Amino acid sequence: MKALIIDDERLARTELRRLLEPFKDIQIVGEAVNADDAAEKIAQLNPELLFLDIQMPGKSGFDLLEMLDKVPKVIFTTAYDEYALKAFEYNALDYLLKPIEPKRLEEAIRKIVEHEKKDVQVKSALPEILSAEDQVFVKDGDRCWFVKLERIRLFESEGNYVRLYFEDNKPLILRTLNYLDERLDPRSFFRANRKHIINLKWIESIEPWLSGGLLVKLKGGQKVEVSRRQAVKFKEMLSL
Known part of the structure; x- marks a missing residue:
């Protein structure tokens, strides 16, 4: 190592x-x-x-x-x-x-x-890559979901856990964001910064932000900053 x-x-x-x-x-x-x-x-x-x-x-x-x-x-x-x-x-x-x-x-x-x-x-x-079409089992306390990844608009790191945002649900799962970053299809999910992975299909608007970064607004209301380094990758990926 x-x-x-x-x-x-x-x-x-x-x-x-x-x-x-x-x-x-x-x-x-x-x-x-x-x-x-x-x-x-x-x-x-x-x-x-x-x-x-x-x-x-x-x-x-x-x-x-x-x-x-x-x-x-x-x-x-x-x-x-x-x-x-x-x-x-x-x-x-x-x-x-x-x-x-x-x-x-x-x-x-x-x-x-x-x-x-x-x-x-x-x-x-486990399979190497999870696509937006794949369904995953999510459990948080007594509540359970079987949800398609395309419905999850945002993954947010909370220490050794990750909070998922879909519909009005915000379950917390025992995974790290680095682990999910390796498993999720990069054509559908983008690592915006240290704490967030966004679903590209849920982007509503994008605007310039501080220090060369970007501010992404998702359908659902969340605003996520794309760091300067990741903004370069983001523009390259989404440009013609």
């Missing part, structure tokens, strides 16, 4: 590299010293895992995740424990306090390797 270390302290990066040497499943492909540096290297190196410090000069680790359209798996590494609850709102697989104890790091790596194996098993057991 390709990993990127993001920390403004050189000694912290060096120490983490040393601690990770015994773990052959983890391949360190690079280091970054701040959020902007990390965003560039994530785009270049496409890591599957981030070891991410939270407090850095300028933008924080949380700010970095907000900048990304698709967030890799994350293990936070920080000297502060007060961010733990917020960290797990960002899909963090673990939260390691500095100085990092080798035993805690081993637990985190074991967790992420098991998580990766489970993802592979789930993907191999």
Whole structure:
């Protein structure tokens, strides 16, 4: 698994590299010293895992995740424990306090390797792509639906869950947005930003938005911002 270390302290990066040497499943492909540096290297190196410090000069680790359209798996590494609850709102697989104890790091790596194996098993057991015509079973509490994907206008990430919007229903399912992004047909569903996938058939209007992005209004009332990076892909995909 390709990993990127993001920390403004050189000694912290060096120490983490040393601690990770015994773990052959983890391949360190690079280091970054701040959020902007990390965003560039994530785009270049496409890591599957981030070891991410939270407090850095300028933008924080949380700010970095907000900048990304698709967030890799994350293990936070920080000297502060007060961010733990917020960290797990960002899909963090673990939260390691500095100085990092080798035993805690081993637990985190074991967790992420098991998580990766489970993802592979789930993907191999299911069809690769779901089209708009496919029907899916949705359960939220005591309520159940058997719904065609073409009826779902919006998928919204809420941590390790995704909220679906169809008709007046808003069920919450135990899936990540990254997982759905890999399963849904890109001809019908578009990853607008870190938190949203939209159904292209439900677009009512599009207008220019901040920093080169777009604002999409869906039939049903929701407004979704398409990030600057995704706006480029969006225009290319929908242009003649």
